Amino acid sequence: MIKDQDYLKKIADICLSKSKKLGSTDASILVQSSVSENINVRNKKLDGSERSENLGVVLTTYLGKKKSSIASSNLKESNLNELVDRCIETMKITPEDEYNSLPDKDLHFSGLKDLDLYDETHLSNENKINYIKEAEDEAFSNNKIVNTNGSGFGENKSNFLLANSNGFADGYKTSQFTAYCEVVSKSNGSMERDYEYTSKRFYNDILKPKDLGSIAADHAVKKLNPKKIKSEKISLIFDKRISKNFLSIFASAISSSAIAKGTTFLKDKLNQKVFNTELNINDRGDIKKANGSRYFDSEGIGIINLDLIKNGILQDYLIDTYNGKKINRKSNGRASGTTNLYFENGSKTFNELIKSEKKLLYIKETIGHGTNIINGDYSVGASGIMIENGEFSYPVSEITIAGNLNNIFQNITLADDLEFNYSTNSPTMHVEGMIVGGK
Amino acid sequence: MTSLLKNSELSIEKADKIVSETLNSCDDGELYVEDTKSETIVLDDNKIKSSNYTSDLGYGFRAVTGDTVAYSHSNEISEKSLKNSSDNLKSTLKNNSGTYNSEIKKTNQKLYKDIDPIESKSMKSKIELLNNMNEYARSKDSSVKQVTASLLAEKKNIEIIRSGGELLSDNRPLVRINMSVMVEKNGRKETGVYGIGGRQDYDEYLKNDNWKKVCDEAFRIANTNIESKPSPAGEMKVVLGPGWPAILIHEAVGHGLEGDFNRKKTSAFHDLVGKKVASKGVTIIDDGTIDNRRGSLNIDDEGTPTERTVLIEDGILKNFMQDRLNARLMNTKSTGNGRRESYKHVVMPRMRNTIMLGGTNTQEEMIKSVDKGIFAVSFGGGQVDITSGKFVFNCTEAYEIINGKVGAPIKGATLIGDGPSSLKEILMVGNDMMLDPGIGTCGKAGQGVPVGVGQPSLLINNMTVGGTQL
Numbered sequence: 079m080i081k082d083q084d085y086l087k088k089i090a091d092i093c094l095s096k097s098k099k100l101g102s103t104d105a106s107i108l109v110q111s112s113v114s115e116n117i118n119v120r121n122k123k124l125d126g127s128e129r130s131e132n133l134g135v136v137l138t139t140y141l142g143k144k145k146s147s148i149a150s151s152n153l154k155e156s157n158l159n160e161l162v163d164r165c166i167e168t169m170k171i172t173p174e175d176e177y178n179s180l181p182d183k184d185l186h187f188s189g190l191k192d193l194d195l196y197d198e199t200h201l202s203n204e205n206k207i208n209y210i211k212e213a214e215d216e217a218f219s220n221n222k223i224v225n226t227n228g229s230g231f232g233e234n235k236s237n238f239l240l241a242n243s244n245g246f247a248d249g250y251k252t253s254q255f256t257a258y259c260e261v262v263s264k265s266n267g268s269m270e271r272d273y274e275y276t277s278k279r280f281y282n283d284i285l286k287p288k289d290l291g292s293i294a295a296d297h298a299v300k301k302l303n304p305k306k307i308k309s310e311k312i313s314l315i316f317d318k319r320i321s322k323n324f325l326s327i328f329a330s331a332i333s334s335s336a337i338a339k340g341t342t343f344l345k346d347k348l349n350q351k352v353f354n355t356e357l358n359i360n361d362r363g364d365i366k367k368a369n370g371s372r373y374f375d376s377e378g379i380g381i382i383n384l385d386l387i388k389n390g391i392l393q394d395y396l397i398d399t400y401n402g403k404k405i406n407r408k409s410n411g412r413a414s415g416t417t418n419l420y421f422e423n424g425s426k427t428f429n430e431l432i433k434s435e436k437k438l439l440y441i442k443e444t445i446g447h448g449t450n451i452i453n454g455d456y457s458v459g460a461s462g463i464m465i466e467n468g469e470f471s472y473p474v475s476e477i478t479i480a481g482n483l484n485n486i487f488q489n490i491t492l493a494d495d496l497e498f499n500y501s502t503n504s505p506t507m508h509v510e511g512m513i514v515g516g517k
Numbered sequence: 518m519t520s521l522l523k524n525s526e527l528s529i530e531k532a533d534k535i536v537s538e539t540l541n542s543c544d545d546g547e548l549y550v551e552d553t554k555s556e557t558i559v560l561d562d563n564k565i566k567s568s569n570y571t572s573d574l575g576y577g578f579r580a581v582t583g584d585t586v587a588y589s590h591s592n593e594i595s596e597k598s599l600k601n602s603s604d605n606l607k608s609t610l611k612n613n614s615g616t617y618n619s620e621i622k623k624t625n626q627k628l629y630k631d632i633d634p635i636e637s638k639s640m641k642s643k644i645e646l647l648n649n650m651n652e653y654a655r656s657k658d659s660s661v662k663q664v665t666a667s668l669l670a671e672k673k674n675i676e677i678i679r680s681g682g683e684l685l686s687d688n689r690p691l692v693r694i695n696m697s698v699m700v701e702k703n704g705r706k707e708t709g710v711y712g713i714g715g716r717q718d719y720d721e722y723l724k725n726d727n728w729k730k731v732c733d734e735a736f737r738i739a740n741t742n743i744e745s746k747p748s749p750a751g752e753m754k755v756v757l758g759p760g761w762p763a764i765l766i767h768e769a770v771g772h773g774l775e776g777d778f779n780r781k782k783t784s785a786f787h788d789l790v791g792k793k794v795a796s797k798g799v800t801i802i803d804d805g806t807i808d809n810r811r812g813s814l815n816i817d818d819e820g821t822p823t824e825r826t827v828l829i830e831d832g833i834l835k836n837f838m839q840d841r842l843n844a845r846l847m848n849t850k851s852t853g854n855g856r857r858e859s860y861k862h863v864v865m866p867r868m869r870n871t872i873m874l875g876g877t878n879t880q881e882e883m884i885k886s887v888d889k890g891i892f893a894v895s896f897g898g899g900q901v902d903i904t905s906g907k908f909v910f911n912c913t914e915a916y917e918i919i920n921g922k923v924g925a926p927i928k929g930a931t932l933i934g935d936g937p938s939s940l941k942e943i944l945m946v947g948n949d950m951m952l953d954p955g956i957g958t959c960g961k962a963g964q965g966v967p968v969g970v971g972q973p974s975l976l977i978n979n980m981t982v983g984g985t986q987l
Contacts, residue, residue: 120781126586127609129602130861133592147567151592152574161572168568171640175564203609227783227904262783262904271783271904301905309751309987339562339663341699341706404562446909447898448931448983452699452706455929457748457983459900459909476907478931478983480750515750515933515983 081111081133083249086239089135089153093162094243097139100166104140104180105243108376112236117206120228122214124207139165143174180377181399181409186246187374187381194367196235196251197280206231209287213259216291222299225262227271229294232256233281246378254369255281259290263298270304272297272443277500279367297442300463304475307439307464307516314479314509315432315440315465321421321507322500323444324490325359327483329416329502331451332386332394334401343454343484344392352392353487356424359387361396363417370418370501379411386419420503424492431493431508433468439514440465441479454483478515486512520686521550521574521676525594532599533682539580539603540680544615545841546580546606548678549818550594551860555671556635560647562663568640577860580606581842582613588863617680618845624822626815628808629716631688634670638719643668646728654698654732660743661736662706663699668692670719677820685820690716691811691967693956694723696731700739707745707928709738710897710913714955716809738895738914741926748930748984749917754890754944755932755980756883756918760951761895763972766801767871767959768899768908769936770794774803774828774836775866775961776843776854778903785906785937786834794834795940798876801829803838805853805869811955812870812969816853819864823853828871829940840866858964868959870969876946883945883976885921891930891982892916892923906936931983939977947974 086109097105112132118125135158138147146169148161201209210229217223232255239249260273274294276285285293316324328344336342344352353359363381365371374380377399384394395405398413432438441462448457457480464471486509493506522529532548540546551574558568575592578599587609589602650666670692677685693714700707711734713722757765770786778784786794795801805814805823814823819841827835839847840855843866856867884892894914901908912930916923952971959968 124585124609126588126863127605128587128863129589129605131591131593131598132861145567147569149569149571150573152572153592157572161570164570168570168640171644172568173565173644175566225781225783227781269783269785269904271902306981311987340701341663341708445900445902445907446911446931446933447900448909448911448929450929452708457911457929457931457985459907459931459933459983461907475905476933476935476981478750478909478933478981480748480929480931480983480985482985513750513985513987515931515981517752517981 080113080235080237080251082237083239086111086237086249087247090239090241092155092158093135093137094241096159096162097137097166098243100162102139102141102166102169106138106180108136108238108240110134110236110238112234114232114234116230116232117203117210118228118230119207119210119214120226122211125228127203137162137165139169140178141169143176143178144169144172145175145178146172177400177403179399180242180244181379183244185379185409187248187378189380191250191373193364193371193373195279195371197253199281201233201281209257212287213257213291216288217259217261217295220295220299222263222265222302223261223295224264227260227262229259230257240378242378248374248378250373253279255284257284257290259294261294261298263302265302268303270298270301272301277369279369283367301461301473304461304473306476307474307514309516310514311511312437312439312514313435314512315438316507316509317440317442318504318506320441320444321504322502325419325421325502325504327449328359329396329419332396334395334397334405336451337395338401338404341452343452347392350392351390353387353390354490355390357387357390357490357492358422360385360422361416361419365418368418368498370416372417375411375413377409377413379409379413381411381417384410416502418498418501420496421492421505423494423496423505426491426493428493428495428506431506432465434508436467438465439474440470456481456483456486479512480515481512521552521674522594527594527596527599531596532678535599535603536678537680537682539606540617542614543580543582543610543617544845545618547819549577549860550676551575551673553671553673553859554635557667557669558643558647559665559667560651561665563651565644565647575860578602578606579863580610582610582615584846585610585613586842586863590860619679619681621679621820622822624816626806626822628806628813628815629690632690632718633672634690634692634718635672650696650728650732653729654696654736657736660700660702661698662701665697667695675818679820685816687815689814692719692722694728694731696735698735698739700743702743705743707739707742709735709742711735711738712954712956715811716813741914742928745926745928747986748927749982749986750984752979752981754887755977756887756890756892757975757977758894759947759949759972759974761953761970762893763871763873763953763970764896764899764957765910766873766972767868767970768901769934769939770801771868771871772901772903773906773936774838776837776839776847777866779837780843780847783904785904789834792834793832794937795829795832796943797832798946799829799832799940799943800874801871802827802874803854803868803871807870810870810969811957811967812868814869817855818857819851819855821851821853821855823869826852838866838868840864856966858966862964865962867961867966868968870971872971873973875948875950875973878945878947880947880949880974883947883974884918884923886976887918888920890918891927892918893932901936907933908936909933927984933981933983939980942978943975944978945976949973
């Protein structure tokens with residue numbers, strides 16, 4: 079069972095009062111409790127089960143502008159006492175940093191908690207196994223699916239309390255239900271793997287098992303017997319599961335820590351045109367039941383909705399207290415990053431997008447870590463499907479795609495097929511003129 | 518004899534009893550107890566940005582029968598909690614029963630000292646070191662605009678309690694010193710990253726002002742990249758430098774030779790044992806027994822002593838890397854590759870120090886033989902798709918080769934290839950085998966474990982280079 083707020087509060091109080099007694103001027107603490115149960119199935123047979131119970135505390139103490147942190151999963155009072163001692167000792171000899179402080183009291187969250195982030199549904203292991211077997215059954219009904227890499231179902235429940243010496247103390251429960259199916263297809267000596275994945279706060283919102291299995295199978299079969307193509311400059315269509323990655327890159331490039339240090343290609347771009355004028359990017363934390371929704375960030379600051387890009391123009395950064403001070407801005411509640419980040423729908427349909435040029439390369443998967451936030455260079459491995467005259471023609475693999483994000487962002491056109499499946503969501507994306515490295 | 522349960526509410530006798538009673542009807546399993554202390558101190562933007570100390574204690578209880586694994590972990594160490602876990606394991610395996618295999622090799626292997634690297638250097642001197650690194654790096658040139666330096670130390674003590682009361686333990690120190698430098702010149706920004714580390718005290722790595730060399734190297738890489746031109750795109754010959762570029766071996770073939778993917782027949786290598794998979798002269802080993810290396814372990818996380826496992830010998834595939842589960846199901850013995858990130862994670866076959874042994878060619882010969890290609894000296898990260906065999910890497914330092922000579926540095930190049938076929942495309946193996954500086958972390962199924970790599974210079978016939986210059 080996850081611990082209740084009273085239990086978490088008791089731990090928080092022990093640490094906060096001990097810190098105060100030992101001379102810290104301020105302190106903040108996070109106490110978390112979670113229970114997760116996962117089932118793995120492979121080739122329609124139970125492969126494994128995993129149950130985890132986690133309890134942990136993170137304490138940060140301040141002495142004026144000095145700061146230090148400890149974290150522990152051992153919550154015995156004797157151990158906590160020892161760790162707080164250690165935290166205070168380290169804090170005393172750590173150099174001052176003028177930007178260190180607790181968050182602005184005025185920005186603390188206070189209000190209703192009505193976003194529906196917790197589903198108390200509990201699935202027995204038997205039911206989890208049945209769900210996943212049904213998904214695998216469906217995948218195997220495709221005769222080119224010969225094996226699975228494993229499929230799984232996970233249920234996670236957690237509760238936390240965040241408190242600080244300025245009087246903030248709040249927390250809430252969240253849940254997450256996740257299922258994935260990863261299958262292997264084979265034909266004419268070619269072997270490929272692909273997957274489908276679903277993750278929602280509410281059990282009733284996840285994909286139906288048959289859909290999970292059939293989508294995974296379809297992905298894996300469409301990759302079979304790929305060709306390698308010649309190096310060329312070509313426009314790309316990014317499948318929704320890849321196009322959202324550009325939003326994540328954008329988010330790290332406008333984090334206040336990168337802006338303050340100057341380590342981002344979007345430094346000094348506020349109020350400038352970063353994307354094509356048709357594009358809008360929003361970050362909304364208040365969507366009911368959504369994966370990225372939250373009431374406050376990891377500092378206790380209430381979430382406000384941000385229109386980050388309006389008509390292509392950069393309107394705001396993602397700001398926390400510490401880095402906000404460095405750039406003379408107040409926190410906008412993004413110490414834990416973005417919430418539900420998304421591109422607004424474009425004006426073209428999916429079909430219009432794939433028919434917009436005679437020859438397009440549809441990207442379904444990228445691999446590698448080839449994004450350089452500092453200068454915007456982008457180069458990753460990829461696979462996908464060639465589109466000729468608006469028709470999907472043959473799979474392509476072992477290629478690279480490269481460009482610079484400054485140009486890529488300006489050359490994006492979006493379809494009108496946005497869905498809220500993840501915490502970061504994008505419609506299907508067309509990017510004009512990227513360099514494909516192949517034969 | 519146990520120390521990790523000493524101060525807990527769970528006595529060793531009670532633990533033994535629950536473990537034996539739970540695992541008696543299973544094929545395998547153990548109680549794994551872990552006590553990890555770690556410390557991270559980061560200097561960023563001219564300030565000590567954070568000092569974090571973490572103390573983590575918990576257990577992972579595993580029962581295995583046939584090919585089904587039941588796992589339960591918690592950081593509440595008590596009889597009640599362990600009993601709950603036991604019930605959970607039994608309910609998963611209720612329809613299966615097995616015969617416990619109590620056989621496990623013994624070792625007195627001592628590859629590193631039982632030291633606590635966190636306590637053996639004072640906080641004051643660690644802060645002073647970071648400040649010195651920052652000042653020194655910034656003093657190298659006025660183009661240095663940003664410096665991040667960090668110190669990471671860890672002491673991980675583990676205990677494995679098997680059915681019948683057998684207890685195995687290992688105390689593992691680990692440190693890492695990292696440096697990242699950003700240089701800005703003529704409106705361009707580039708970074709250089711370098712680090713060192715292993716299973717010894719900080720001071721072993723700081724001898725002879727070694728920290729200055731770490732800063733020098735990070736600056737050199739950043740400064741090289743500031744002069745770089747766009748990378749070419751297309752298929753060409755690639756010369757790999759010695760040492761760290763062996764992460765290509767790790768990704769391209771290492772993962773594909775892990776026992777689990779081969780038992781499940783999802784690896785491109787699963788039916789190739791005894792067959793020629795690489796050019797003649799190519800020998801690849803996975804060695805967990807090198808003194809003080811980041812990827813070395815006295816015993817793996819199932820208690821099996823580590824060893825030097827020959828994977829590919831003179832081009833022929835010899836062995837996979839095994840943990841106990843996959844070894845049993847494939848009728849072979851564990852090679853001591855059963856690893857986990859922590860008590861919160863299940864064991865699986867993982868690499869230790871993966872090394873391609875040296876050959877007879879010189880790097881000079883390799884470069885001379887290339888008309889048009891690239892010379893890759895260092896990589897950032899890599900990734901592989903085990904099933905299709907495709908892998909990628911991002912070069913962090915690379916140069917073009919034109920008419921047998923090393924030319925201008927190139928930026929942001931990605932290399933992509935096919936594991937099984939690129940091994941056969943190795944044309945020359947260098948005589949300059951080198952191990953990496955001790956910085957690698959390998960990710961698999963969401964678990965990160967410290968690893969090492971090593972290789973000599975290599976000439977590979979045909980790889981696809983991903984750049985922006987057609």
